[in-house]
Amino acid sequence: MPVDPNNYVPIYEQIVEHICGSLAAGVYRPGETIPSIRALALEFVVNPNTVQRAYQELERQGLVYTRKGLGIFVSENGSETARGKADAAVAARFTQGVQVGRRANIPPARLEAIFRETVGRTNRPENGSSPGACDSASRPREKP
Amino acid sequence: MPVDPNNYVPIYEQIVEHICGSLAAGVYRPGETIPSIRALALEFVVNPNTVQRAYQELERQGLVYTRKGLGIFVSENGSETARGKADAAVAARFTQGVQVGRRANIPPARLEAIFRETVGRTNRPENGSSPGACDSASRPREKP
Amino acid sequence: MPVDPNNYVPIYEQIVEHICGSLAAGVYRPGETIPSIRALALEFVVNPNTVQRAYQELERQGLVYTRKGLGIFVSENGSETARGKADAAVAARFTQGVQVGRRANIPPARLEAIFRETVGRTNRPENGSSPGACDSASRPREKP
C-alpha cells in the first residue's frame, strides 16, 4: 500500500516522499526516467492530477527535470540530494516521536525500547501502529 | 509552541495529543479538571471551537468526561489509558521513520545512529528537523 | 435516577415532567404542597437554580401556585390538567417512535412487537435502550 488516503499528509506529499526514497535507494539513477504520471496514477490508484502535483514538487526541489515529450528524468545530483532528504525525513519522524514521548514523560530507556521493538516489527511491513492510538497520522478509519 | 498551524495534522488532533500526553505524564490526574475550553483557546491562540472539537474527541476516547457547567474531568482510568495511547503515538512516529528509511535503503545501523542523534538533540527542544527535508510533517512554509 | 444530565432534554424540563407525572399520579393532590426547591435540588443532585426554573415553568402552566413563605401548592385543577399533559407526553414519545419506524420502513407489526417488548421490559426500570442506538435522546456517554 504505497499511499494511504486516510493519512493526514496529502497524497501528493506521500508520492513526493515515495519517489524521493526511490531516488535515495538508487531505484532510479541520474539521467534515467521516473515512471510516467499516468503509470504512477494507475499503480497508486490515484488521480493523475495528484501525481502531476507531486512531480511538480519534485521538479521544484531540483530532484528531477522534465523533457517535454520524453519524460521526467533524475537530475545529475538527484540521488545524492535525495539521500540527504531521506535522512532528514527519517530524523523528522524520530524527532516527533521523541518529543511526544518527552511530553508524556516517557523515560529515555523506554523510548529506546519502543524504538527497538519498532525496528524489529517493521521488518515485516505490516501496519505498525496499535489500534486506538493517539495516532495523529491518520483520520480514524472505519472498515468499508 | 504547543500547536503548529502549518502542520499537516489538524490542530484539534494536535491538541488531543497534547492533552493525552499531559494525562500520561500526570499533569492532570483522575477526578481533576483539564483546562477550560476558553482558557486553552487563549493559551494556544486558537478558536474555542477547535479546542471544543479536541475535547469532544478526548471524551469519545474515554479519557475524560464532562459535567455541564462544571468542566471536563479526567476519567478514573484516564492516566493509564493515556499512557498506552502515548506509547502507541511514539511507536507510530518511529514506525513511519523506519519505513521511510527502509524505502530509501538506509541501513539499520544508520537508522539507529539517526535515532540516537535525535534523542540527544531533542533534549533541547529546538526545531529538530533540517530545512528542506522530505518532511511530510509540515506544510512548506512561505515565510520562515 | 430521576434526572439524566446526559439527556438532550434540559434538566429543568425533566423536572417539570417528573412533577407533572406525580401530579397526574396523585402523589401530590390539589391544595397540598410539592417539595421545596432546596429539598428537590438535594434529592436530584442538581443546582437549586435549575429546580427553580422548573417550578417557574410549572406555575406558568397553571399546575401549581406559590404562596410566599408557605410553599408551592398544587392548583385546584392541577391533577386533572396534569393527567392530560401526561397522556400527551406519552403520545408524543410514541408518535416520535412510530415516525422513526416509518422512516426506516419498519412494518407496523414489528412496531407493535417492539412496543410490547418495551412494555414488558420497562416493568423493571432498568435502562431500556440498547447500546449504540440511533438514540437521539442522550449524548453518547463514556464511563467516568
Next chain:
Amino acid sequence: MPVDPNNYVPIYEQIVEHICGSLAAGVYRPGETIPSIRALALEFVVNPNTVQRAYQELERQGLVYTRKGLGIFVSENGSETARGKADAAVAARFTQGVQVGRRANIPPARLEAIFRETVGRTNRPENGSSPGACDSASRPREKP
C-alpha cells in the same frame, strides 16, 4: 419537515437519525453515495457544517465511509447495521413513553390504547402531539 430546529435533540443528531432511517429503509444501498454535504444542507436549510458533523458521526458509527473528492458511501454492512440502530431508536422512544406513563400511573391498557391511536394517526404524518403537552421533545415555541 425533515429537521426541526426547535427540537431539543441537536439538528446534527436529527440528521444522523434521518440518514440512519434511510439506510435501514434501503433508500441508499451499500456502495452507493449518500447526498453530498452541500446538497443536504440546501435541502434541510441548514449550515453545511451541521451536516458535516452528522456525517462524521455516521462514519464514526461505521455506517458510511468517505472517499476524498468522491463522496460518502454506504458501508458494506451499512443497511443491516442501520436496521438494528433504527429498531433501537424506536424502542428508546417507546421506552421513554412507557416510563413517563408509569410515573403518571397510567394503566397499561390505556398505554396500549394511546399507542394504537398513535399508530393510526401517524399514518397521515401530521403533527401528532397535542398542544401544550408535557412535551419534553420540543422547545416551547413562541410563535406557532
Next chain:
DNA sequence: GTGGTCTAGACCACG
C-alpha cells in the same frame, strides 16, 4: 464538483 478544517461570533443550559 467532493469532503475536511478553521475562524468568528452568536445563543442556550447549567452552576
Next chain:
DNA sequence: GTGGTCTAGACCACC
C-alpha cells in the same frame, strides 16, 4: 463562569 450547538464564510486537498 462552564460546556454544547449553530451559522457564516473562508481555505485546502482531491477528482
